[in-house]
Amino acid sequence: MTDTVLLERHGSIALLTLNRPERLNALNYATNDLLMTHLDDLERDDGVRALIVTGAGPRAFSAGGDIHEFSRSIADGVDIAVRDFCRRGQAMTARLESYPKPIVAAVNGLAYGGGCEITEAVHLAVAADTALFAKPEINIGIPPTFGGTQRLPRLAGRKRALELLLTGDPFTAQRAFELGLINKVVAQDKVLDSAFELAERILRHSPLAAARILTAVTRGLNTSIAEGLQIEQEQFARMAATADVHEGLNAWIDRRMPDYGNR
Known part of the structure; x- marks a missing residue:
């Protein structure tokens, strides 16, 4: 059986490819x-400092959940469908x-349903100018189940998100950019190169600092400003005693590029 997710390592960057092109x-x-x-494996691998997720083939990033499989879970009962489909998808995007x-x-092509929800959940996104996005779950009589009713309004605003959620209409990469769902729109043949270039720009900096920033933003986003500032302070305190802070400060004073190695 062909692996449904391919893993390649490109130096400090891991490339994960959703690999069911015949099913979009x-x-x-x-x-x-x-x-x-x-x-899980890549989190434990200190040699990997950033990840890229894409889709196999020229047509799709991901068309979303496998409806044929999901429909069988629905037929088995609500509790099974919630456990096997909803909780599994929410755990993945979380x-x-x-x-x-x-x-x-x-995002190299269609990003519908769960594919759009992956895009919403990850930290950064680059999309082909030919990519299409959609929240089409309403077409089969359900709300999004992998976090789309929660993350999209936080990214795009309530009314703009509700228009997409309630109509199921597709929208372009340019519209996704305007809504804050993606960071950049590029030509189809430049999507991976652009994603790698973005990842490489991050790799110039301390991996520990990057982790602290990701934690502060993710945890603080849905709290009050006071709670968020406390989280920010905690993440700073975790960094203050590390070798990366000393290297960064010394490099700045010495007017040189810092060398973080694999700390």
């Missing part, structure tokens, strides 16, 4: 579970969102 990289349970396994290493989505 639909997220069946095996794909979801294998992605989670790779995320893992992406709270991951301690930067994750960049390289």
Whole structure:
């Protein structure tokens, strides 16, 4: 059986490719579970400092959940569908969102449903100018189930998100950029290169500082400003005693590039 998620290492960057091109990289349970396994393994790998997620083939990043598989879970009853489909998908997007290493989505084609929710959850995203996004779950009579009713309004604002959630209409990469869902729109053949370039810009800096920033933003986003500032202070305190802080300060004073190695 072909792996439904491919893993390649490019120096300090890991490339994860959703690999069901014949099904537009639909997220069946095996794909979801294998992605989670790779995320666990890569978190423990100190040689990997950033991740890129993309889709196999020229047509899709991911068309979303595997409806044929999901429909069987629905037929088995509500509790099973919630456990196997909803909780599994929410756990996956929550893992992406709270991951301690930067994750960049390289959206190379359709990003519908769960594919759009992955894009919402990851830290950064680059999309092809030919990519299309959609929140089409309403077309089969359900709300989004991988976090889309929560993350999209936080990114785009309530009314703009509700228009997409309630109509199910597709929208372009340029619109996704305007809504704050992605960081950049590039030509189709430049998507991966652009994602790697963005990741490399992050790798210039301390991986420990990057992890602290990711934690502060993810944890603080849905708290009060006072609670968020406390989280920020805690993340600073975690960094203050590290070798990376001393290296960064010394490099700045010496007018040289810092050398963080694999600290």
